[in-house]
Amino acid sequence: MNKNSSNIMALAPNTPNKRETVCIFGTGDFGRALGHQMIQSGYPVVYGSRSTQISNLIPKDAEVLSHAEAAQKAAIIIIAIQRQHYNFLTPLAEILRGKVLVDISNNLKLNQYPESNAEYLAQLLPGSKVVKAFNTVSAWALQSGTLDASRQVFVCGDDVEAKQMVMNIVRALGLTPLDKGSLLAAQEIENFPLQLFPMWKFPIFLSLGLTTFFFLYCLALDVIYTYIYEKNNFSFFIAITIPNRVCPVMALILLALVYLPGIFAAIIQLYRGTKYRRFPDWLDKWMLCRKQLGLIALAFASLHVVFTLVAPLRAFVRWRIGKGIVSQALNNKTEPLDSTTAWISDSYLALGILGFFLFVLLGITSLPSVSNNVNWREFRFVQSKLGYLSLILCTAHTLVYGGKWFLSPSAYRWYLPNIYMLSLVVPCAVLVVKFVLIFPCVDKPLTQIRQGWERNPKYSE
């Protein structure tokens, strides 16, 4: 009962325990962990098992009976056995009629079976009320009490009362039930613990693809070109110099891609004159993964910051600076400070720092616990206003830094533009279109459309 279970007073007979008895079929890891936890929360627990010999792994306040006997003692039966053994339940159909069966099973692969385990159970035993629950919680998390991974238990089922009974048990165990609707949702719930960052897949593959492309592009222009035409072996650029060119480019492009779908949506709504038609599928999907795109952009930006700050520690940079100073000393003169160079150097650094600062702020507000504490208007203010400000600052940072190369022919090695120019295409396009969209003559109809106004209304009320 208690953590030091030496004391057995807790559930002594004189305790007027009013909680309904719960039956658990199966004495595997999860069945035992769940039973243990339920006894702690005051539920009498009965195990249904093939062998009624009591193992010392089973919580000692629990009874162990045959399946049929155990089922008769309780209104709720937790099916802690694997799907392939479900058919042995069919002979018990009569006993299980009207009872609440809780399917807690998980599969090994996404969509392993045509129908979900819970629906399969409901088909086998049409007289019982099947509820899907507990599959997102692991036996280990239940036992250790450290529910770091998740306290959420998704519940679904066709019978509302049965679902309510199960949700009460979930709450009593200190977990948070989340009603996902009818048993149709079981497939989704069973797939949930098998998913590996489904929302991140597209953003990550996109980033990997773009990163590879830009890396090879830089490799060609900075290492191979230099080696062929200038006979310099700059192969060590692979470690820091090239990553520090690819990272800011990726950060800027991905940040612009966060705001691009919003621009598309506005144009589509303006064109259609209504908000009541669905966006094309690709746009919907894109809008749903904006947060992930933004966070990956932030990761690239952070890497860029560290790669940049590390520069003075690099042997190459130290050698280059030393060379410059030595040549000044050998020529017996000190170069005067060029005020324009100082201005450019300081202002692109300052723009980058402020842009990154706002970007980190965006990242912090997208932490679930922070975003749960702000209201809708505040969330939009941070994510939209501050986000655009960050995009403007980061674009300006790149423009000031790389500006001098635009008109220099030496920047066009093999007639290819420098990577900086490539990185500026998307962000500049986004900023220009956004600038047009905030003109009153465009913004006013858009706001009306978003408040429900339709140019050609087709539906009554």
Add this chain to the structure above:
Amino acid sequence: MNKNSSNIMALAPNTPNKRETVCIFGTGDFGRALGHQMIQSGYPVVYGSRSTQISNLIPKDAEVLSHAEAAQKAAIIIIAIQRQHYNFLTPLAEILRGKVLVDISNNLKLNQYPESNAEYLAQLLPGSKVVKAFNTVSAWALQSGTLDASRQVFVCGDDVEAKQMVMNIVRALGLTPLDKGSLLAAQEIENFPLQLFPMWKFPIFLSLGLTTFFFLYCLALDVIYTYIYEKNNFSFFIAITIPNRVCPVMALILLALVYLPGIFAAIIQLYRGTKYRRFPDWLDKWMLCRKQLGLIALAFASLHVVFTLVAPLRAFVRWRIGKGIVSQALNNKTEPLDSTTAWISDSYLALGILGFFLFVLLGITSLPSVSNNVNWREFRFVQSKLGYLSLILCTAHTLVYGGKWFLSPSAYRWYLPNIYMLSLVVPCAVLVVKFVLIFPCVDKPLTQIRQGWERNPKYSE
């Protein structure tokens, strides 16, 4: 019902659905989104609408009836129409008598009307039980299921049972109800989604004001003075050098301002000899925005760190270092290492790093999800003990760094003290008074007062 709504088995008639019918007046965005979500959670939904022609935007399992017919079918009626149309409900007063009306409306401006929408509704229909709820949730959040912004639903109302019914629906939708008391709280609840960081207003304006002052102060002393008397054009200091003087000053002052109200409170309690009298209003407000002040101070400190680390990349710094080395080379000698200079340089850097490290730790523990996981004693230990340690380290960092200027006359340009000296006034004052307060002869009576002891008790028991 389910996400792929092609399958219609979920709420088939044989499902013994026991949830009470809910009626929704109004078929706008929010009414539809809410109805859709309720059907998913097993509630039969009836729409009351002016036109009963079924639009294909309305969830297809919902009935659409006239207002009067729909209202008769349910005990709970959700009023998803705008306040200016509330008066059309008066003819229905008889039908709505005794029913629970849920006001979900929001205004466009803070305190737009003299009384809250919910109170206005209650006045129009005195026979109904009005409950305010759902106004903090957006239609978009309900539809998309990604409740990033907030899962909290504030509920208030004069009838406890009605409130309970509404809170059960809120829970069934997977949201978290928060009881805010009687209908008087409706005004506050309606203002909530319109607020834009109300707790941050004062700290942000204070920071902006101080930042502007210190920026102009630095501009005068570092750029204008140098230009007039030394004919040097250091205008590019505006980009990094001056921000990097203002940021640490702001961080230090704001951090001290976090601990100053606690000092005032202790002095007031000691003077009054009781804790049972309210603090002056300004002190109460100040104490409530300490967290915000601290986070802004952390932002300034972070900017200071990045601005400082970026120094070796600046053209100006590289030029200055190069000039020094070239002049050494031209004079044909190497300056020996001065151990004192090395000590001062290393120790102020180390003090700053440790102070900033503790400061970041404070920031992390003030994240809602972290602070929810520590107990009261742990929270106070971190925020008070570690906070003061951070303040001591940061003050020492500034003292060691700027110490040499205190006695140098060249630091007093235009007879004005250096910005470092200004920044040290508040933190040093806080630390000195705090040091006095922890003396046993002062600490003991203060602890007694805080445990409820009174020097001149006036109240019985």
Add this chain to the structure above:
Amino acid sequence: MNKNSSNIMALAPNTPNKRETVCIFGTGDFGRALGHQMIQSGYPVVYGSRSTQISNLIPKDAEVLSHAEAAQKAAIIIIAIQRQHYNFLTPLAEILRGKVLVDISNNLKLNQYPESNAEYLAQLLPGSKVVKAFNTVSAWALQSGTLDASRQVFVCGDDVEAKQMVMNIVRALGLTPLDKGSLLAAQEIENFPLQLFPMWKFPIFLSLGLTTFFFLYCLALDVIYTYIYEKNNFSFFIAITIPNRVCPVMALILLALVYLPGIFAAIIQLYRGTKYRRFPDWLDKWMLCRKQLGLIALAFASLHVVFTLVAPLRAFVRWRIGKGIVSQALNNKTEPLDSTTAWISDSYLALGILGFFLFVLLGITSLPSVSNNVNWREFRFVQSKLGYLSLILCTAHTLVYGGKWFLSPSAYRWYLPNIYMLSLVVPCAVLVVKFVLIFPCVDKPLTQIRQGWERNPKYSE
């Protein structure tokens, strides 16, 4: 009632208030704060007090009666008095028979009394149903409404119905009840608010011990040895150079210690051929504090990063670099760039940056609000796969950086190995054994054992 309590309409008599009356014994800070909050949530509150004279600190909608009278009016009595006064309740035993007594008391020290206050209360009044609750919430948090510290209320008690009644009140106050089982758990609950980071104790002491050892080790080799044999006064190394040697060593060792217990567990399970026997106690404890070890390692790694980035600002580093350049200039030659040096320098920096990046990612996912939003598989993927990748990168970073010293005799001052070599022992051992464990011939039986297979099964089913 409401925040602006000038208006008294909220709980006017015509409001059909159905919530049960709650009685509070004691009018101290917590009793008053709790009463105030309950009235706001619609509970009629009666105070039981020695003196029935109404103080203006008591919420004005509450009645104040004698203890006996007040107790008769309610089914739930909150005992807001200190344990040493509990015995005055014994004369009221008859009146309190069958009633729910809520013990909210806290002690001043861990395990101050042999039995918990709640159990003591239950012994004094065996006819009443004692429930422990509310002790983790402070009066200040209740009053101010800013429940930053914690919204969780641990509840325990032997009577399930009584516990349910108390948990309903907890929920109505906007707090989250957590059922901790029978009254035996009261001791643990009462100790909870007195704990100061219990899970952190061992990791922090371990870190302090190791840090001291490595600091003295470095002090001896870098400062004292240099002073004795090379007559150089490098005492200022204490501020930055030595901390920046100790921090990475600590970070690497602690990170390896996070993964070492998992290795031990795998070996023990392989050896025993079953997972159904408990690990030795030290291993269990070690496994439970892995998160804390990892976070301390992250703190050391972050300090290492900042200490390293700050290097170019140090007077010592500037002097050393300047000396090198001046000597080049005086010798009238520029050293050519050594490509190998550039490769080593860049690659250990890049490895360190990537390792640190993954490490920070691990830290972010261990934030409660983030880890609550990922499923079990995702959590394990990040913590295990990314964690090992981070360990590999950090170990490689150290190997590339310190590699050149392994074979250099000058690195063995006083015949002692350099600190880098010491730091590599544990991580290399972990990585080698882990590499063996992922071989299919070892991994397959291990996976089977972890799925419940036993080499010598002893228990039925």
